[in-house]
Amino acid sequence: MAATPFELKGKSVYVAGHRGMVGAALLRRLVQEDVRLVTLERSEVDLRNQIAVFDWFAKTRPQVVFLAAAKVGGIVANNTLRADFIYDNIAIASNVIHAAHLNGAEKLMFLGSSCIYPKFAAQPLREDSMLTGPLESTNEPYAISKIAGIKMAEAYRSQYGSNFISVMPTNLYGPGDNYHPEYSHVVAALIRRFHEAKLTGATSVSVWGTGSPRREFLYVDDMADACVHLMKTYSGPELVNIGTGEDITIAEFARVVAVTVGYRGEMTFDHSRPDGTPRKLLDVSRLARLGWRARTLLEDGIKLAYEAYLSGR
Template sequence: MPSTVFDLAGKKVWVAGHRGMVGGAIVRRLASEGCEVLVSSRKDVDLRRQEEVEAWLEKNRPDAIFVAAAKVGGIFANNSYPAEFLYDNLILEANIVHAAHKVGVKKLLFLGSSCIYPKFADQPIVEEALLTGALEPTNEWYAIAKIAGIKLCQAYRKQYGCDFISAMPTNLYGPGDNFDLNSSHVVPALLRKAHDAKEAGASSITVWGTGTPRREFLHVDDCADACVHLMKVYSDDVHVNVGSGTDITILELTGLICEVVGFSGDIVHDLSKPDGTPRKLMSADRLRALGWAPSISLRDGLADAYKAFLGGNYAERVQGNAA
């Protein structure tokens, strides 16, 4: 186990984007670290406004920042709102990173996404695959913004010696996820479809594409735990993949979700809809070498996500969220 290089105990820690699924999970995880957690709403600071971000950081002076704020969404949302997905994510990450440098924040972790990698990258995808090929067109706007965030952290580390690091989570799911069918990712979309079909007594549910693409999934609480671990033990310019290290086909995932929900109907494929990248499994070697591994199985995680949905712990955002 690597030694701690940044102890969170007694520190002031700002979780930017605490109202989102990932930010909320990080706030929950930090409760056991003995630190003071800072959060901010849109009323407190609009992250797209540089002067507001700088003023808020100058006033609150956090020791560390988790940049979990982002406009997020699935294939439909990315295709429908490319300008917002590129602009909002570029501007808010740039504002936070620059202001963090200006006020002397000691440590910053920027959260990206596995979509930063080339569409046909060798599997499993190592961190060094970044910028070695063309992106998946259906989410390139979001991907380009996240790549810029990685490079921004590297630039401030190189020029100013800032201890800014980046983590690239795989497909996440769990409490607080977005369940709007037009903008959600695959797990909440399928959970919602299976639930609605069960409640309606439908004979089938429809999924996009062939169901053959393979995807990796990680419960958001595992992601939060990994991010806190990286904040404490990691300090380098190379971004770190955060994933489970295993993958599953969309059809297999749909079957597992139907079991969890209790829907026994047929699975119908809408072949007019895109499959997206054929496979996306990230290498977990770097993170494992740093002493971290996930603890929540996919079945248990899906059951937890469905329980959260039934309990009302979810969001519905038509255009994603820039929390």
């Protein structure tokens, strides 16, 4: 495995999943680096297709890989499309990681998800709490697929000495988010719901669940900056959490969104909808020791996200 600092300058860098919110943010950050960016459209190669992925890697041979491609969604999508989430994400991870190994990639970063941690793990969530207890049932298939990717990166390090690392972003939001009325994450769902209520003059907006769960939210461009920082400075075997180190209840967060959007009606809470994990706050002390902290305040980030929503980004 190469020593740190790892030099990105002049290298070909492949961002898998560049059309998604995370991948697009990585591209925005990487244009600030002196690298040769490589992207691949889904219409060209389906990352679930092993032969197609292996052929493309053999022809292109990217030196650096950010594995951000994934099938993602909110609590309803995770709980409804359980087979799709586990199959698609395991296929993507195994194909890209093995192809990177076969074709001599110098470094790979696998992006996981904070849902890999046990439902009732001690808070804030430390990297070593993975696999210490049962997962949240609503997103278990997705979590297992992400754990599989992490363990693959570990296995290739162990067996082949590959410089493959894994990072765990917290809940993300910003430009490129999915605003589907049923399958979106909570930030996008609330932005859309409050905006539509403002336009129609609705007197109340329903927020899913009880509003009591606590969540941590990170602006996606901060996440991308952290990933580039870690790609340059970190080559260890342990996971690294990426977050703000601060959380907020869903009810409090919904009020922030309502104020930002300019909605002045009431909020109700739909207790028939699942809450998910009671609390999900990442321990970011390892990331802080590595020299990075989030910069975008929640209120500022929500304003940027709402502007992106209004502009169709």
